[in-house]
Amino acid sequence: AQSVTQPDIHITVSEGASLELRCNYSYGATPYLFWYVQSPGQGLQLLLKYFSGDTLVQGIKGFEAEFKRSQSSFNLRKPSVHWSDAAEYFCAVGAGLSGGYNKLIFGAGTRLAVHP
Amino acid sequence: EAGVAQSPRYKIIEKRQSVAFWCNPISGHATLYWYQQILGQGPKLLIQFQNNGVVDDSQLPKDRFSAERLKGVDSTLKIQPAKLEDSAVYLCASSATGNSNQPQHFGDGTRLSIL
Numbered sequence: 001a002q003s004v005t006q007p008d009i010h011i012t013v014s015e016g017a018s019l020e021l022r023c024n025y026s027y028g029a030t031p032y033l034f035w036y037v038q039s040p041g042q043g044l045q046l047l048l049k050y051f052s053g054d055t056l057v058q059g060i061k062g063f064e065a066e067f068k069r070s071q072s073s074f075n076l077r078k079p080s081v082h083w084s085d086a087a088e089y090f091c092a093v094g095a096g097l098s099g100g101y102n103k104l105i106f107g108a109g110t111r112l113a114v115h116p
Numbered sequence: 117e118a119g120v121a122q123s124p125r126y127k128i129i130e131k132r133q134s135v136a137f138w139c140n141p142i143s144g145h146a147t148l149y150w151y152q153q154i155l156g157q158g159p160k161l162l163i164q165f166q167n168n169g170v171v172d173d174s175q176l177p178k179d180r181f182s183a184e185r186l187k188g189v190d191s192t193l194k195i196q197p198a199k200l201e202d203s204a205v206y207l208c209a210s211s212a213t214g215n216s217n218q219p220q221h222f223g224d225g226t227r228l229s230i231l
Contacts, residue, residue: 004158032217043120043207043222044159051217090158101147101171101214106158 002027002095004107012113013081021076021110023091024040032094032102033074035065039087047089050074059087086114118141119221122208128229134196137226141189141210147171149220150193151207157201159207165191166214195228203230 003026013019025031032051036044047057055067066074074091088109095104121140129135141148146167151159162181163173168188180199185191195202205213205227209220 041224043209043224044220045222046219049219093156101164101166102171103149103161103164104159104220106160107154108158 002050002093002105004091004093004105006089006107006110008110009108010091010111010113012115014115015083016080017063019076019078019081019085019112021089021112023107025091025093026072026075027095027097031074033065033067034094034104035059035063035076036092036106037061037087038088038090044090047076055078074100081112081114083114083116085110087092087111090099107111120208120210120221122206122223122226124226125224126227126229127134128231129198130231131200132197134194135198135228136192136194137206137208137228139191139193139208139223140189141208142221145210145212145221146188147211147214147218148185148191149209149211150191153205153207153225155204160195160225164214171214198230200230203228 005024034049035047037045045106047063048056050067090109091107092104148165150162153159162176163183164171165185168185183193205225207225209222211218211220
């Protein structure tokens with residue numbers, strides 16, 4: 001069965017420091033992979049997605065992620081964190097449904113705190 | 117463009133009562149999703165509509181949860197009767213199609229507390 005694991009429940013970094021959030025997936029075929037961000041009391045916003053091709057994908061707000069098939073990973077990175085990046089981050093894999101549709105399976109999330 | 121609208125934002129009820137949530141997706145979006153997000157967990161898909169038809173409801177507890185999208189636009193999700201474990205945020209999302217190359221746009225959710 002498809003699944004997503006985010007090993008880090010909570011991460012704290014200093015403003016200006018680099019960031020890497022880990023994501024491991026389990027999926028039989030070539031996965032569709034996503035990172036979403038959720039600020040308190042709000043819905044989820046798409047940061048970036050991977051379907052195929054270049055394994056390093058760029059997203060909004062200066063984020064990037066790298067797909068590594070051999071490690072079943074899709075880690076999210078940012079070279080310099082801003083205080084406004086404090087939020088919860090979710091990794092997701094797109095699983096196929098009948099009729100050509102897809103649904104998202106989310107990890108449990110990583111809560112990011114940023115120290116000034 | 118206007119985003120996904122959900123109401124109410126908050127709801128507090130006692131167990132065994134009923135409750136309904138409403139969602140209006142982005143105009144023209146064919147696919148509508150309802151997710152349940154329990155505190156400390158990622159969103160879990162409850163039901164996915166394509167226009168007014170159900171694509172997937174495999175994780176919807178059908179003995180107490182129901183959802184409809186009669187005209188293929190807005191949707192309601194109902195819980196009857198509610199249990200304590202239903203306390204969660206209920207998120208609605210929509211996408212232009214049901215394919216993964218189309219991003220899902222999320223509403224701000226309804227936070228449900230069961231007493």
